[in-house]
Amino acid sequence: MNDASKNETMTFKEQLLEYDRKFRETGCYAGITELKYREDDPLRYESLHTKLRSMTIAAREMARSISASPGVREVGEMVVALYTPEGDAISLSTGIMVHVHTMSRFIKWMIQNGYEESPGICPGDIFANNDAFIGTVQVPDVMVVVPIFYEGELVGWAGTVAHELEVGGITPGGDVYLAQERFTEGLFVTAEKVGYNDELRRDYLIRLERNLRMPIYWMFDDKAKVAANLELRDQVKELIDDVGLDYYKRATREFIEEGRRAQLSRVKQLMVPGRYRGHTFYGHLTEGKPGILPLSDGNLLYSIPLELEVNGDGQMHLDFEGTGSWGYHSMNCTPAGMDGGLFVTLTQSMNYEGKVNDGAWLATDMNLPLGTWTNPDRHTVATATSWALLLPAFGIFQRLLSRGFVSRGFKEEAFVGQVNSPMVEMGGQSQYGDQFGMALFECSAAGSGALGIKDGIDTGYVGWNPESDMGNMEVWEQGIPMLYLGRNITADSGGPGRHRGGTSFTSTWLVHNTDELTIATSEHSSRVFDNAGMCGGYPAPTAHRHFTVRNSNIQQIIDEQKPLPHELGNDPYKSDMERLVEGDMNVIEGPHIDKPLQSGDLFAHSYNGGGGYGDPIERDPLEIVRDVENGYVTAEIAERTHAVVLNHDKERNAWHVDEDATASLRKKTRNGRLNKAVPVEEWIESERERVLERDFVTEVRKMYQDTMGISSRFNEEFREFWRLPKDFVM
Amino acid sequence: MMASYNHDTVRDLIDGRLPWQSTRSIMSQYKDDDRFFKYIDILQERVTFNDPILLPIGEHLYIVAKQGEPQGERVVKCGCGYEFGHYTQNWKLKAAINVRDEEEEIAEIYPGRHSYDPDWMEIREFICPGCATLLEVEAAAPGYPIVFDFLPDLETFYRDWLGQELPAETR
Numbered sequence: 001m002n003d004a005s006k007n008e009t010m011t012f013k014e015q016l017l018e019y020d021r022k023f024r025e026t027g028c029y030a031g032i033t034e035l036k037y038r039e040d041d042p043l044r045y046e047s048l049h050t051k052l053r054s055m056t057i058a059a060r061e062m063a064r065s066i067s068a069s070p071g072v073r074e075v076g077e078m079v080v081a082l083y084t085p086e087g088d089a090i091s092l093s094t095g096i097m098v099h100v101h102t103m104s105r106f107i108k109w110m111i112q113n114g115y116e117e118s119p120g121i122c123p124g125d126i127f128a129n130n131d132a133f134i135g136t137v138q139v140p141d142v143m144v145v146v147p148i149f150y151e152g153e154l155v156g157w158a159g160t161v162a163h164e165l166e167v168g169g170i171t172p173g174g175d176v177y178l179a180q181e182r183f184t185e186g187l188f189v190t191a192e193k194v195g196y197n198d199e200l201r202r203d204y205l206i207r208l209e210r211n212l213r214m215p216i217y218w219m220f221d222d223k224a225k226v227a228a229n230l231e232l233r234d235q236v237k238e239l240i241d242d243v244g245l246d247y248y249k250r251a252t253r254e255f256i257e258e259g260r261r262a263q264l265s266r267v268k269q270l271m272v273p274g275r276y277r278g279h280t281f282y283g284h285l286t287e288g289k290p291g292i293l294p295l296s297d298g299n300l301l302y303s304i305p306l307e308l309e310v311n312g313d314g315q316m317h318l319d320f321e322g323t324g325s326w327g328y329h330s331m332n333c334t335p336a337g338m339d340g341g342l343f344v345t346l347t348q349s350m351n352y353e354g355k356v357n358d359g360a361w362l363a364t365d366m367n368l369p370l371g372t373w374t375n376p377d378r379h380t381v382a383t384a385t386s387w388a389l390l391l392p393a394f395g396i397f398q399r400l401l402s403r404g405f406v407s408r409g410f411k412e413e414a415f416v417g418q419v420n421s422p423m424v425e426m427g428g429q430s431q432y433g434d435q436f437g438m439a440l441f442e443c444s445a446a447g448s449g450a451l452g453i454k455d456g457i458d459t460g461y462v463g464w465n466p467e468s469d470m471g472n473m474e475v476w477e478q479g480i481p482m483l484y485l486g487r488n489i490t491a492d493s494g495g496p497g498r499h500r501g502g503t504s505f506t507s508t509w510l511v512h513n514t515d516e517l518t519i520a521t522s523e524h525s526s527r528v529f530d531n532a533g534m535c536g537g538y539p540a541p542t543a544h545r546h547f548t549v550r551n552s553n554i555q556q557i558i559d560e561q562k563p564l565p566h567e568l569g570n571d572p573y574k575s576d577m578e579r580l581v582e583g584d585m586n587v588i589e590g591p592h593i594d595k596p597l598q599s600g601d602l603f604a605h606s607y608n609g610g611g612g613y614g615d616p617i618e619r620d621p622l623e624i625v626r627d628v629e630n631g632y633v634t635a636e637i638a639e640r641t642h643a644v645v646l647n648h649d650k651e652r653n654a655w656h657v658d659e660d661a662t663a664s665l666r667k668k669t670r671n672g673r674l675n676k677a678v679p680v681e682e683w684i685e686s687e688r689e690r691v692l693e694r695d696f697v698t699e700v701r702k703m704y705q706d707t708m709g710i711s712s713r714f715n716e717e718f719r720e721f722w723r724l725p726k727d728f729v730m
Numbered sequence: 731m732m733a734s735y736n737h738d739t740v741r742d743l744i745d746g747r748l749p750w751q752s753t754r755s756i757m758s759q760y761k762d763d764d765r766f767f768k769y770i771d772i773l774q775e776r777v778t779f780n781d782p783i784l785l786p787i788g789e790h791l792y793i794v795a796k797q798g799e800p801q802g803e804r805v806v807k808c809g810c811g812y813e814f815g816h817y818t819q820n821w822k823l824k825a826a827i828n829v830r831d832e833e834e835e836i837a838e839i840y841p842g843r844h845s846y847d848p849d850w851m852e853i854r855e856f857i858c859p860g861c862a863t864l865l866e867v868e869a870a871a872p873g874y875p876i877v878f879d880f881l882p883d884l885e886t887f888y889r890d891w892l893g894q895e896l897p898a899e900t901r
Contacts, residue, residue, distance in 0.1 A: 268891050269761055269763065270761065272785065272882050272883075272887050272891075273882065273883040273886045273887050273891065274880060274881050274882035274883040274884075274887070275880070275881045275883075276879065276880050277877050277878055277879060277880070278877060278879065279870070279874070279877055280869070281850075281851065281869070281870070281871055283847075283850055283851075301850060301871060303871060303874065305877075310883075312883070312886040312890055312891075403787070403788070403879060403880050406786065406787075406788065406789075407785055407786055407787055407880070407882065408765070408766055408769075409740075409744070409765040409766050409768070409769030409770075409786075410761065410765060411743070411744045412743060412744075412753060412756065412757050413757070452744075453743065453744065453745070453746035453753065454746050454750075454753075492841075492844060493844075496839060498789075499746065527846055527847035527849075527850045527851065528846060528847070528850050528851040528869070528871070529846060529851060529869040532867075532868075532869050533867050533869075534866075535788045535789040535865070535866065536788075536789055536863070536864040536865055536866060536867060537867065538839060538853070538867050539853075539867070539869045541840050541844035541845075541846070542846065545843050568843075571842070572841040572842025572843050572844055573841070573842040573843075575843070613789075614789050615789070615863055615864040615865075616864070617864070618863075636841070637839070637841075640838045640839070641838065641839050670861070670862035670863075671862070673826075673828065673855075673857050673862045673864070674826065674857065674859070674862045676828050677826035677827055677828040677855070677857050677859075678826065678827060678828075679825075679826055679827075679859070680822060680823050680824065680825050680826065680827045680856070680876070681823060681824075683827045683829070684823075684876075687873070690872070690873065691873050696849075696871075696872055696873055697849040697850065699850060700849070700850060700871050700872060700873065703871065704873065717875060718875060721875035721876070722873075722875070
């Protein structure tokens with residue numbers, strides 16, 4: 001009996017279990033121990049893969065023009081993918097490739113939960129999901145899938161995900177920052193059949209219409225997703241007409257097995273086996289802010305350690321042991337979300353030329369300790385802003401991989417990593433007088449970490465979408481009651497280093513034509529770095545302050561034609577808002593959650609830059625000149641951090657390096673370092689006293705109490721490092 | 731065909747001095763599988779010692795096989811020759827450290843609104859006691875143990891991945 005006829009007699013669930021068994025028994029996907037088709041006729045085989053990939057890309061591009069959301073149209077927050085009948089990813093479009101395995105989990109979940117019997121999986125059906133405990137990253141990542149039947153047999157699934165700009169949660173927008181439990185996260189579609197006969201159900205559309213602040217985005221996006229899926233489905237069926245069903249079924253599974261093998265060999269090619277370790281942190285400031293529910297525990301600090309074990313066979317094992325418990329906040333993540341983080345990294349660091357599919361998932365595994373934010377032990381936990389913790393977490397993964405690349409000599413691939421970039425979300429009364437809600441997705445173009453051989457990307461990168469685009473200001477102005485006064489490079493926002501981190505930008509707005517604008521920014525670390533530098537480079541500063549001016553004299557400034565505040569400016573102690581505008585100035589630390597703004601008020605928000613690479617005093621002084629002249633770095637930081645002395649030619653507004661003074665300053669800096677520094681062993685002795693006295697602020701002490709309680713390994717390592725008595729408790 | 735680049739190209743590439751178009755072209759190609767030993771040769775020319783480099787583990791940091799006593803011992807060295815001890819121990823414990831946890835020192839790098847909260851976080855600079863190069867920066871909560879960045883499996887790497895013999899340690 002060949003595979004095809006055998007499948008016809010099995011239920012979908014039996015088929016799924018059969019493939020799991022084959023993998024367990026052979027160690028190869030679907031029991032494919034030989035890449036037969038690839039070896040027999042590589043051109044035919046590669047041609048099929050190329051066609052499938054181009055079909056997903058074409059379907060995505062087509063769908064983008066159906067969507068009404070600037071998140072999808074401008075920023076490209078969408079992906080289209082093809083799956084096997086068992087829900088394993090075969091091929092993905094460009095865009096948010098996060099979802100290789102998140103959508104896979106959704107499809108598998110339906111099969112495992114008996115959807116074949118009820119509600120039935122039939123030709124023309126449409127299923128949707130945004131429940132991260134089933135398979136997505138967060139509520140706004142709404143996925144729509146359709147089964148592909150060929151001559152009555154289920155041969156695969158077409159799936160599309162888009163990030164919705166409004167989900168109807170407790171705060172407006174998509175990443176609902178104030179959600180503290182599932183019940184306040186917004187509208188859930190929990191693996192539901194939302195359409196049949198290729199059409200979305202009317203009652204489903206009515207539900208969207210009546211439960212969202214701005215239904216047009218989600219509704220049109222869903223139509224775009226259905227269109228993309230149907231387009232992909234019909235094209236795949238035509239392709240099967242050409243190549244034959246047996247060939248299609250075997251070849252697409254060989255793609256996945258090849259993806260698995262490619263991942264292992266890529267690790268062996270680029271990395272060094274061994275144990276890699278790193279960590280980062282995340283601060284959360286909500287104490288006393290309006291709208292915080294009684295469940296919330298006030299301010300908190302997360303530590304996120306990551307250990308990566310690279311085995312001799314190229315298998316990678318990621319271990320998040322030692323991180324903190326889930327909490328009553330929106331930043332928890334699910335295993336599906338963590339898969340998303342894994343693929344964000346793998347698709348950019350390792351799978352960039354091969355076959356991006358579920359093969360890579362089979363070649364890596366993760367320990368997500370139960371009860372931590374990476375794997376909450378109850379499904380009512382909020383995950384609306386899971387990127388807050390997962391993006392910094394997988395930024396560590398990027399740095400650990402990069403350590404291997406540097407060791408191996410592939411410095412051009414070393415990348416200090418992604419940084420979280422806070423998003424501005426808002427709602428209230430629009431400039432047209434209607435109710436509105438929206439996530440302003442310009443955060444999709446922040447600064448990246450540095451590379452091992454060059455500076456990071458300035459104002460053009462985020463981890464979750466390698467096609468980062470901030471979108472045109474004019475397009476955002478159509479959707480929000482604010483006018484841009486400026487969008488500017490934020491000087492000194494990249495981490496210093498021989499190669500500096502990419503810089504971010506700051507937007508400054510004038511609230512316009514509204515009586516009520518509620519702004520709730522999301523994914524905002526406070527007081528601590530949620531990124532890092534590498535090999536002597538420093539982390540990028542965390543942009544955790546918001547600037548508002550209420551009751552401003554902006555109209556008077558305009559009437560008198562005085563200078564407007566277009567940016568925060570280069571003085572880190574006094575912003576242009578403070579310098580140029582009169583009114584009730586407020587600087588809010590952490591996420592902006594405050595009373596509504598109205599016409600005439602001002603608001604400024606900064607995004608994050610990336611971490612640096614290498615010792616900053618090794619940076620080429622000529623590069624510093626370029627930085628200062630173009631506003632990436634201030635002359636003050638050039639001198640203090642990079643030890644470069646510049647002279648300013650005021651007439652030509654040009655900067656020149658004073659080479660002698662620079663050489664002497666760099667020498668002085670080196671001497672100064674050694675004069676100030678102490679031997680690490682000495683420092684450990686003095687710090688040990690502090691640890692024994694538990695001399696830490698509440699948030700830090702609580703972080704240790706939590707992580708030492710939830711992880712016996714961290715507890716042991718902590719006590720061993722500081723040589724603490726066995727009965728020590730924080 | 732497998733890519734391969736000459737010594738000067740690899741040198742300029744890792745130094746970030748190759749024109750961007752050439753760099754990009756290399757990044758888009760299949761990787762050159764002979765990179766590792768060319769890389770080691772380039773690094774070996776730059777260090778002040780003769781001990782053969784077994785594996786770089788950061789900028790200026792190398793696991794070497796000692797020529798002096800105990801011969802063959804795999805220790806971590808800075809490019810300047812400063813020795814940090816056996817590679818299975820965290821080199822950072824033998825470094826010098828400067829911790830930025832006071833306003834003035836923080837402001838040298840993170841002034842005003844770029845600053846962090848020293849009650850929640852500190853910057854730890856690990857400096858080579860020999861040449862004062864800044865080798866690594868840790869951003870950590872006060873009290874967080876120093877991280878051991880990388881413990882390579884040298885035997886597996888040389889024997890199974892590179893197909894080369896790893897010089898033996900005497901003890």
